[in-house]
Amino acid sequence: MSARTRAGLSDYPRPNVAVDIAVLTVVDATLCVVVQRNTDSEGVALPGRFVRERHTVEETVREVLELKLGLSPDHVRPHLLAVFSDPDRDPRGWTISIAHAVALPADELSDVVGEVAPVTSDGQLTSGERLLYDHEQIIAAATDNLRERYEDQPDPDNLLRAPYTLSELRELHEAILGRRLMRDSFNRRVQPLLAAEITADGQPATRVGGGRPARLYSKDAPPTATFGWRLPSAEGREK
Template identity: 85%
Template sequence: MNARPSPQLSDYPRPNVAVDIAVLTVVDGTLCVVVQRGGDSEGAALPGRFVRERRTVDETVREVLELKLGLSPDHVRPHLLAVFSDPDRDPRGWTISIAHAVVLPADDLSDVVGELAPLTPEGRLASGERLLYDHDKIISAATDKLRERYEDQPDPDNLLHQPYTLSELRELHEAILGRRLMRDSFNRRVQPLLAAEIDPEGKPATRVGGGRPARLYSKDAPPTATFGWKLPSAEE
């Protein structure tokens, strides 16, 4: 009796594999994501690319950043977000997405290919538009991860140019967390993790805004330092 031949890898169905990237930033106090539109007006989507033969995921991430977004991959730090593998997520065929997130200052996106779409506090497009495939879920996951970091540390993704005032830092965290924060409690949390700037005369460096001069700060804590517990909302 002949033994059944062992199955070969080619005997199994193979999904398409893609890399999709949610690029997040804050513009005028609003959390935004970069979306792109195809020439056939089929709708908006996150920038992405199928993994080509003999290419790695990391190489494909760099290709999306450079070829699709016009960004320098050497100056961008992508975060691996999650794998999205619902067999029905892409009507064009069985496709797995290895999703990443990138967080950059708005100034670094002045020439990005795409549009900066404002997001709601829930991580959906403020316009109400739905993205293609399951890219709304990818954005929601990316904003959740972003908020976890900003609930824990002062501007961990360096969206603000240092030095900055405590008010500027608080307003950034409010934009990302989607809620107003108690000013005094926020200041008490962040000040131990910051260093006050000193001017050439040895005096506290300040910046004049709409009111009295505000002191300037820069980060002065190891990357593992955290606030310790959730930042209190202004209404609490």
């Protein structure tokens, strides 16, 4: 192509660029996502923001956290999930979404701006209400990503406050994975990656629930430590 016919940047159409964030948590053994009411289009969507002129994606992520969600951008660090670029994904115009995801303990979302809504494994709200744009696809990708991590490590996103019992840890993994797990196999898999809590007098720390006292644990393994293979399902057995 000659210099006379070579196209310049201004000759190419430019899409809008947005950042959308899926904030996941577990409430009452149920996987949830933070959604917000969109008053302009009378629908529900993930919190997001268009990238402003001369702003970076990282700056926009911080703006969504602080301005849209009321969260501290210095303590909450979403990770890049995927780019969603279907030209028809947003009826308002050609928009590319640089989607991010983060999982936070439920108590850190007590003052979040939005609704903490139960969600299915395929990104649908359990209420049956549909999300705007392709945000169900973003949530589905975020939950898939979360499940991959929880198949591999004990509570890698620290959704449980230590110390906790093995039953509490297993129930968290079950809520995220969407299936029941074999109790004994799960315990054997996670115990080498945990530290048993000890009281001041050197005795095992326990918590009394509905039955006998249960040992308390916290994580005691490097971030690279894994279960080694997929967690076994209960397959109809009782917990």
